[in-house]
Amino acid sequence: MVEMVSRPYARAFEAFAAGNPDILCLSADLTSSCEIDGFRDRHPDQFVSLGMAEQNMMSFAGGLGLAGFRPFLHTFGVFMYRRPYDQLIASIAYPRRKVRLMGFLPGVTTPGGMTHQAIEDIAVMRSIPNMTILETGDATEVESICAAADSVDGPVWCRVLRGSVPRLFDTPIRLGEMRVLAAGTDVLVVTSGICTEEAMRARAALAKAGVSIRHLHLHTIKPFDAAALLDHIGSVKHGVVTLENHVTEGGVGSLVAETMADAGIGKRLIRLGLKDSFAHGGSRPYLMRYYGLDALALVRGIADLTGAAFDITEEDLAAARVDEVHSLVKAEAL
């Protein structure tokens, strides 16, 4: 049974930032929702409340960067780029300010529906020069993302998980590397974020069905080690399946597609994720099932790629975690 870690970001950020005179914690009215309420209460001198005004927060952070500070911005990921995109470009990305953009509730991890779901942020960030992109897939990565992000000489976009987070890995994020979770020879599966746990659930059932999976987990999406990916693609017989908590355009699937096309790789690629579609509000397991982001969707994708018909049902997959959408901790789940 996987270990569940409660609010790993809250502890990790405080441990990393408290007492560092060059780090400031910026918040846009989602302080407890981003698990920095304890930091605010214990380290008010390092906490800057900027209210529900993200455009100002971006340029303000750029000004702090000019003064030599490394601000960590906290809000829901979706609010950190859709409205203040112009400011993100002009005040942060272009001048390479050391601003750490901690975007919470990536993709369908929020029940808040379209306005709350960052589903195209990676596509946007990948196209911005000077931007680094990190995504957390487990508690260990959440615990290590502050140090990883703060080691970058420039702005960093981070997809951060909150609340109860499974621990899948025992080593921290090493910037620019990828995790090799399985070294099979039939199909390469590339996942990131919460989809990695789904792929891990599917792997055991697929192994029983006789499919040898090679599984890569990406915590660093930009910069990206294309040569390493090509080596892995060269090690599998059939081709590649990607699964991401994001639209299939511009994210990890596109990254893999571009890498394959650039190198002239003739193998098949199946990209799983939100298929040119917005999502609606609901629980995470429901949304992952409904939009085809879960272990079962991956099994279907691998069947498509290999031409095999698997007799794998939901019952054959390792038990899904079902979080309570509403809890006493976050009554509104936002």
Place this chain on the structure above:
Amino acid sequence: MRNEKSTEEVALGVRRRVFEHAMRNNGGYLSQACSAAEQLAWLYNEALTLGAPTLPMIPGPFAGVPSADNPGYHTGAGYNGPAAPHLDRLFIAPAHYALVAYATLVEVGRMAPEGLAMFNRDGSSVEMIGAEHSPGMEVHNGTLGIGLSTAAGLAYGRRRRGETGRTWVFMSDGEVQEGQTWEAVQACAFHGLEVRAIMDVNAQQCDGAMSSVMEVGDIRQKFIAFGAACVEVDGHDLAAIRQAAAERHDGKPLIILARTNPFHAMSILEERFPRLHYVRFTSEEERARFNLAIAEDLDIDPIDYAD
């Protein structure tokens, strides 16, 4: 380094240089020189405490955008001197005033006249819309409304570091149509940031008179309501500007509204009202007529732009 000329002389010199440039290039940002020359002259010649320039008097060519592969990159802030704790910083928030700002750098001896001749030439760092690598610029402000927020962040950081230098912003009234301006003012007020801004209230914007594009109402009352100290003066009256800058604004930003005339000292420009944002001459006859009229207003010979 200052006060070799009076501020009145600097302002006149700015208008003359912008005029000459516009005649030679068949147009340009003439009206911005009419409205803002006193404000920029006052900032550079009196208000700002700046060190000597750290960059060559004749600007170098464009040297690439910021990237990990461009380690020698620097902004144009060195024309305002070094960034030191006790020195002031200035952001030109409406980067469309760049020509006027560059002319001011020339007038106060911070850039050679050759720099102005590089304006808007391919490969030059003296860009039409001031870029952060352009002389006197430290950030990109071509997207209007972000300057005050940047200044607020810098001022917050400088206060935290105990720096005594002040943070100034030159703004334009069109920026009050952007929501970010109001976000910035409320953030300055909430955090007690004593940012200083002087705003060219010329009542003009790209489409024409602001009253015809988007009415903004009583912006002084709006700034005060958002928590700023705000003083309104005649933007061509240097004594009034000086007095406004002395206004106490403890724990608040100070916004000086400089009410200006977009034809000031170039009265023939009124013919082109309400399209003053970028005046391009429509005929040789018009160009010649403006040459004679403005030269007379500025008390110089007409520009021999045929060469």
